[in-house]
Amino acid sequence: MASFLRRHRGWLIGQAVLWVAVVAVLRAAVVPAERCPPATPAAVARGIDAGAAWLVRGQAPDGRYMYGFHRDTGQEATGYNTTRHAGVMDALYRVGRTGSADAGLAWTRRNLVSRDDWSALAPPGEQANVGANALLVVALLHRRQATGDPRWDGLVRRLSRFIASQTEADGAVLQYWSAETGRSVPGRYGKFSTGEAFFALALMARTFPGEGWEVRAHRIVDYIATRRDRAEGNAYRPSDHWAAYGLEALQAADGLTPVEVDYARWLAGYFGWLVRYESQHAGRSLAFSESGASLGTVGEGTAALRRLAVADPSLADLRAPLAERSVCLGGILLDRQTIGAADPRERGAWFDGGYTQMDDEQHAIAALIGTREALR
C-alpha cells in the first residue's frame, strides 16, 4: 500500500484536486440547493393583498398609478407607460380591486383614438401601442369575468379590431399605429406585444365564441412558435409568458394544434428551468434579475401552463411538476416582498436594487394568483 501511494503520489494528488474541483464547481455554480421558501394559502393571500394595496395607494386622482419608487432616496419615478397601466388594471381586476381599476379605465377612455371600426389607447403625443391595447382588452375581459358586467363589450371589440388590423398575413403583429400619419408604423415589432396581442385575441375567442377571433389567434401563435425569432432577429427564443396565457385561453376556446402543444411543452420546460434556477440562485451573485416583474413573469408563465396542463390531457404529465414550480416561485416572491415597512410607498412592494416599478407589483401579484390556484 505504502509503495502504491509513493509510486502514484502525483496522480493521487491530481485526482483529489480534480474530484474536489468538480464537486465544488458543481455545487457553487451549477447545482446549488434549490430553496423554495414556504407559500401557504394564507401567506399568498396576504402577499396579493399587500401588493394590490401598494398599487391602489399610489393611484393619482386622474386614474394613473405611481410609476416607480426609489427606496433609498425616497423619490418617486417620473414617466409613464400605457402598457404597464393596462397591465396593472388587469392585476387589480383579477384580485377584486374593481374600483381602482375602473378609475384606471376612466383614464384610458379619456385617451382613446377611434378610426373606422376600431379604437385604441393612445395618449396625446404617443403612438397607439398594440401591447397596451392588448392588455386593456385582457383587463376588460377579466373585469367582465369577475363582475359579470358586459358594459364594456363594445369597447373591447373595438380595441380587438385595432389589434386585428395590426396583424399581418403571416401572423406578425406591428407594434405601433401613428396618429400623425394615420397608418401603422411599418417594420416595428415588439418584444412582448406580439404575445400580448395573441393573448388578447385568444381570450376574445374564449369569451365570445363564434365571432372568429380564434383564426387570428392561431395565426399569431403559429408565427410565434415557428417563425418569430428568425424573422425579428431575436438572439434566443424568449420565455414568453403572454404566449403561455394565450395558449391557455386558446385551448379553452378552440383547442390547440400539434405545433401549439409542442410550443406549450417547450415553454413549460423553459419556465420550469427558470424557476429551478431562481430557487438555486435567488439572492446570490449568479441570479438573474430579481425584480418583481422578472420573477413574476416566470411565475405567470408557469401558472398559465399549469392551468393549460390541467385542461389538456396531452399535457397531463406536466401538471404536478408545474404546480410544484408555481408554488416554489410563489414562495420566492413572498420571501422578497417588503412587509411591515413604515413608509407606505415601500410596504407590500417588490424592490430590486432599491427600486420598484408598477409592473413589479403587477407581475408578482399575477404570479401569486397562480400560486394560490396551484395550492388548492
Place this chain on the structure above:
Amino acid sequence: MTFGLMLAGFLGATNAGRVALGLGLGRTIPPAAAPPTGALAGLRPAGLREWRADRRTLGVVLAAGAALILAGVLLADPLLDALDISPESFRIGAGIVLAAMGAATLVRPRPGGPAGALLVTPELACMAIAASADEGVGPALGAAAIALAVVAGLALLPRLAPAGRAAPFLAALQVVVGVALVVSGVRDV
C-alpha cells in the same frame, strides 16, 4: 432521459477504448509467432503470462467501476434529496461534467495513474447518479452493465489492435451526450 441516451452516456463515461489504452491492451501479436490452435491462440508463453496479468487488472478495473456505479445508482435519490437538488437540475450538472471530461479525453486519450482506477472517474459517478435519479435503479444498472460488458469485451480481445482507437470516438460520444443532458435538463420542467 431515454434508455438510448443513458446507454450512450455510460458507453462514453466508461470509454472502453481508454480502458484498453490504460491497460496497454490491443497489442499486435505477430502472426508468425502464434500457435496454430487453442483458446489462447496468438500468444507466446511470455505473452500468455502478460495477458493473464492484464486479465487480473481488468477484473480490478471492472470491479472498481461497478462499485462506483452501484454506489452512485443506489445513493442517487437520498444524495440529491439531502443536497436539495432536483433530478432535472443535476442532469445539467452531470452533462457539463461529461462534456468537459470527454473533451479532456479527446485531447489526451491515454490515461495516467494506476490501471485499477481507470473507471473511478467523476463523469462515471455523475452519469450513474443522473441515470438513477431520472430513470430508476433497474434501467440505470442495466445500461451500465451493457457498457461494462463492452469494456470487458474490447479489453479481452488481445488481437484487436485498434481497441485504443475507439477512445476518441467514445470521448466524442461522451461530449455529445453531455450536451444532450444539459439541453434536456434545461428543457425539462
